[in-house]
Amino acid sequence: MTDVQTSEQKNLSKSEFSHDTVLLYETVAAVLGEKSLDADTEKKGGIFVDATFGRGGHSKLLLEYLSDEATLFVFDKDPEAIAVANALTASDKRVQVIHDSFANITACLNAKGVSQVDGIMADLGVSSPQLDDGSRGFSFMRDGAIDMRMDTSRGQSVGEWLETVDEETLANVLYDFGEERHSRRIARAIKQMERYTSTLELAEVIKQAHPKWQKGKHPATQSFQAMRIFINNELGDIDSFLQQSLPLLAPKANLAVISFHSLEDRRIKQFLQRHSRGQYPEDEHLPMPPVRPRYFSKPKRIAPSKAEVAVNNRSRSAWLRVATRTDTPYNTDTI
Missing domain, CATH: 1.10.150.170 (Putative methyltransferase TM0872, insert domain)
Structure with a gap:
């Protein structure tokens, strides 16, 4: 692990309720298209999206590897997360904050004049600060109102x-x-x-x-x-977000999504598989093009390391799924 990584890990928790960012380096490396990150990793320009900002662990590390000309759009439904994001953008003008669900990602980005991006990452589910704050109602271990709303x-x-x-x-x-x-x-x-x-x-x-x-x-x-x-309509929002990623991702751009339970992971897995294989006519011997083209490269699945699980028990059920957008033009008639 590099000195850059050690420094970042020491500064992830900046709120009353701490949050250990899961699959931090794996996710940022994946969205940048890198095998790993170190102090010599080239800074990249372009437009990137953190679709679930939370407490900003992934975004803060990603910004270290983006050039001064890059832009990072961060989404979240949670007003408390948005407050943290607004504090970040006050010190880093590359960050633009959107208080909305990632289910509305296309409309929100279009309103900002953006039609394609160079990478999207998302960390699904509930965050540690939401679980640890009894007043939010997410936890069965702490007393509070039975709320459970993300927003x-x-x-x-x-x-x-x-x-x-x-x-x-x-x-x-x-x-x-x-x-x-x-x-x-x-x-x-x-x-x-x-x-x-x-x-x-x-x-x-x-x-x-x-x-x-x-x-x-x-x-x-x-x-x-x-x-x-x-x-919170979480599964419906995930389906909408995934489908919108197809036309939003530029050629060679990466999609990196972390899930924590089977209902989420199954959707991501099936979506990426469906659009990485394409779909051919039933008679495979016919000289015809696929009915649906391949929009993603072969997806990868990454688990947290044993070392991460040892220090952060909440990471034990996490899976990161990653795929790269092909250069095939998006066609709504084939979906």
Whole structure:
């Protein structure tokens, strides 16, 4: 590891709730098209996007390898993340901040006069500061309002949703977005609660209703995940973001996406595979061009190192998937 890396790692946590950036060097190297990073890595110009700024770990390192003429657009739905991003842009004019979901990436960039970019990275899911701050409602280990919104400035909280949702719909959400096998039993118990104001109370009800606990895993894990994904439309946003990356990425530009659970990773994997293989007519002997061209090179999957998992347990379930955009012009008729 270089001296540059050591210095950066020491300065990642700058807020009350610390955040250890997962797959930091692997992601930045991937989006730049480098095998690794060191002090001699050539600085690059162009336009890059951090689609999920969070607390800025990936962005801050990426900026070290961008030239003075480069531009970095950073997106986030979370007002607290946007506050950190605004502080960064005050000291680095290469950074432009967009308070919005990456599901709106095309419209937001077009509004800035940008139609293509030279690299996009995204770190999906909930961040450590969001989990560690009980008032955000993401954690079943800390008490707070049952909120779970990524963007606290708009939309319905999970607590408000639980007040009105019917038992069957709740059970379906727990099953579809949390892969919770005991969803109907848990939904029944949740709907018998008198109020929805405390995350610890909700977690305890789920715990008591859960008939079989997985060793080393809190029984409310999958249910909390499901409600969070649902209320924030996370899977729908991911699908929209991935599809928009095709025309946005310039030829030879890289897409690098980190996921933390199977529902996310499966979508990314299938999307990249689908658009890296192309699609040919059923009769492979016919001398015809593919029905759908290859828009990505063969994708790669990168796991965190054993050393990273040892110091940051939250990285253990992470996967980084990377693919390079081909020079094939995008055609909506082939998608």
